[in-house]
Amino acid sequence: MASTHKVSFKLNGKGVEVMVEPRELLIHTLREKLAHTGPHIGCETSHCGACTVDVDGLSVKSCTVLTVQCDGAEMLTVEGLEQGGVLHALQQAFHEEHGLQCGYCTPGMLTRAYRLLKENPNPTEQEIRYGIAGNLCRCTGYQNIVKAVQSAAKKLAAAQTATA
């Protein structure tokens, strides 16, 4: 058996510690050792984006990141979007705009859209399409996902103005 390493990082605000082989991929650690099955496996070649998580402020495809690379990282998965029992504006918008069908791409899509709106709080349709092009969806044809991201952006901006 290969040697194992202790890796610590923050997952959705909580510190976690896990023993992994150097070759273990982050998606497998999250799903099989840390019981975070929100991120999914669709291709294991970083094309589909179903495994997208947020690591240190970047959207990352967790099927092509080694867990040992994440020591000390701040990580956000779909499970961390809802805060204090309140859905994130994106989660609410995906529901209201029918931005999901089978739900398999949804966790990755939401996590990616979350980072996209941090990078660009007021994206155009084309910027949204470009911004989520690393996340494949086979069900929706993306049109309602784009609408959902637009709707969430508006609500987040309004909330921002209200608190400013």
Place this chain on the structure above:
Amino acid sequence: MGDLSELQEREQKLQGMGTSLLRKEDAKFIRGQGNYVDDIKLPGMLFGALVRSPYAHARIKSIDKTKALAAPGVVAVLTADDLKPVNLHWMPTLGGDVQAVLADKKVCFQMQEVAMVLASDRYAAADGAALVEVDYEELPAIVDPKKSMAADAPIIREDIADKKEVGHGPRTHPNHIFTWEAGDKASADAAFASAAVTVREEILNPRVHPCPLETCGCVASFNKATGYLTVYMTTQAPHLVRTVLAMLSGVAESKIRVVGGDIGGGFGNKVPVYPGYVVAIVASIVTGVPVKWIESRIENISTTGFARDYHGVGELAADKDGRIKALRFTALADHGAFNSHVSATKLPAGLFSICTGSYAIPSAYCRVDAVYTNKAPGGVAYRCSLRVTEAVYLIERMIDVLALKLGIDKAEIRRRNFVKAEQFPYTTAFGWTLDSGAYHAALDKVLKAVDYEGLRREQAAKRADPNSPTLMGIGLATFTEIVGAGPTKVCDILGIGLFDSCEIRVHPTGGVIARLGTMTQGQGHATTYAQIIATELGLPASDIVVEEGDTDKAPYGAGTWGSRSTPVSGAATAQAARKIKDKAKKIAAHLLEVAEGDLEWEIDRFKVKGNPSQAKTMKEICMVSHTSNIPAGMEQGLNAVSYYDPPNMTFPFGAYLCVVDIDKYTGEVMVRRFYALDDCGTRINPMVIEGQIHGGLTEAFAVAMGQQIPFDENGNHLGNSLMDYFLPTAMETPHWETDHTVTPCPHHPIGAKGVAESPHVGGIPCFSNAVIDAFAHLGVRHMDMPHSAYRVWQQCNALGINKR
């Protein structure tokens, strides 16, 4: 009578049919709380990894497990020899053939399953799989189906070489599977001989793959003490799968529980029983612990459930005005190494004979020859009913070819040939009775919405301009689908009729649980079935829970594929609800001390005619039905089950129009506009329907513009990862414009037809027709899919129009 606003308020509370009720299933998915098969983790569970063949055709000389068994974490290695004692090294297919579960002495396609390594986790299993040493003797492979039946062709299936038939009539060659014919050849031939004009074109539906985002997989768990087998799997047809597993394994069907949890898309890929499932089950029986097997993406595209691979020849005969007199369509079908094409027993080429489309064609003949090649088995229906995309593609392409030959506008030639609204129900030359339609109205609405005449004028101007950097194409598709399999007299799989079911239990306070034989994969069943019940029973959709997929709970049904959920189970739902409503009416009459005939239904209650203050709401009746205050002799409760055998298929239709601009120098096709009008009869949830249409159009775009599974001459896959296989991103995917007309289905309890496959079936020919229309003035009659930039550029280059 209540005032209008009060009635509206009561109606709105129900959130029944016709409202865009937001989906009940979203709550878990947006929180990452879906429960897909790979999320399941059982105590002591082993992970199975398959060892697969690197060759398309080879003899297995030996398999050495020694090194694999010595690897850390590896528990066992199973090969065909290990499955033989339980007689599970071969299995029946849904196409009447048999298929090797693990290769028995030879492999017949690249990536065929040879052995399974069982280990403590997926890494150890993969390590073990890499250490299994298989000694192969390579054999010549057949890749081109046109060469399968050559006299000197290598025999692919030695196991059945001597068999005179494999489920579907006489064979003429060891690589021949079946020949199927329909229609009247003599009358079609006569019409062709005397026709003013005939056209002929070779048209390919290339081999593609449905490629749902979640791959196939299962967790098998056999309990040695009780003899119960539980299989969690990602399947579109849990009940059929359980029946197949009972037939295979000898475990009583009552002791097998198949659980389809959340399904990450199916699109036809998740109907069959695959070798991986069977090996995982045997492995669990042998080891006594649960075994998980999950495909990788490359395994998924390479081995499970490809679609199409139909090499067609279309012929039409017409008069000089373009009125079609006869049709002759043939296809050579490449079924790969085993005939595991999902098909109804009596319909080996599925519903291919819907190929007369939306047109009144007096005489027709079709024929399909199916052959073996050294490619993966399958032939599933990719977001369509069995072989319907192939059929509709042929007719929608051929009518354009005919229009071009006669110089008739492509919309006009369709109008001239449409079945007229007053002709329904209309029986086609192949014997299908089209239930309802309004084809002229649908087409006219689309043409008006897009200013068709204006688009043709713009196109003419562009064609006249030699300096135009782009070609403009306008594509039409006016398709008729055939969905909702189906009448049990015509449709069965393994002898089981394709009826479907719904069981409804109404509880004292009005909460409802409905269980069905179908299986949602994103279509929103939990929402739409609840809406049917809400309207039928006058109870709010919010309190109606829909359950599917667990064979221990749900009544028997054939599952969700071929757009059959609404046409078959939707009908069963309405019928079961009506049984309950009939009983509720008796209780209401009893409570109000009137005759049943004195009552009328209003939204959520029975009222006494002429005395509207006297009424009993459904909610009140729910409670009373559980008390002693019910008519004498009546049993308590408000429960019903319905098994619905549809009297006919349903025939949704649509009119689509696509405008493309093609860069002459790069071959890149830009979709400027796509306008899709669908008619699926009564609309249950407009939001869900629109979502299904967006998705179906996107999958049509994928097939028409980029999908294809290529092989080299040795049968090696040349594109089985998402690096090579085209799944459109948000960037390539066009913006969709949707529209609808409503022509209810006359034989369905709520007038509904299927819808989710129409956009795929109608969309593919619409894209092709648009791309080819761009070249029509240059004498191009046909170009095979996919219309990738490189292939379109090749056409530009051949015509010499790519030079500045």
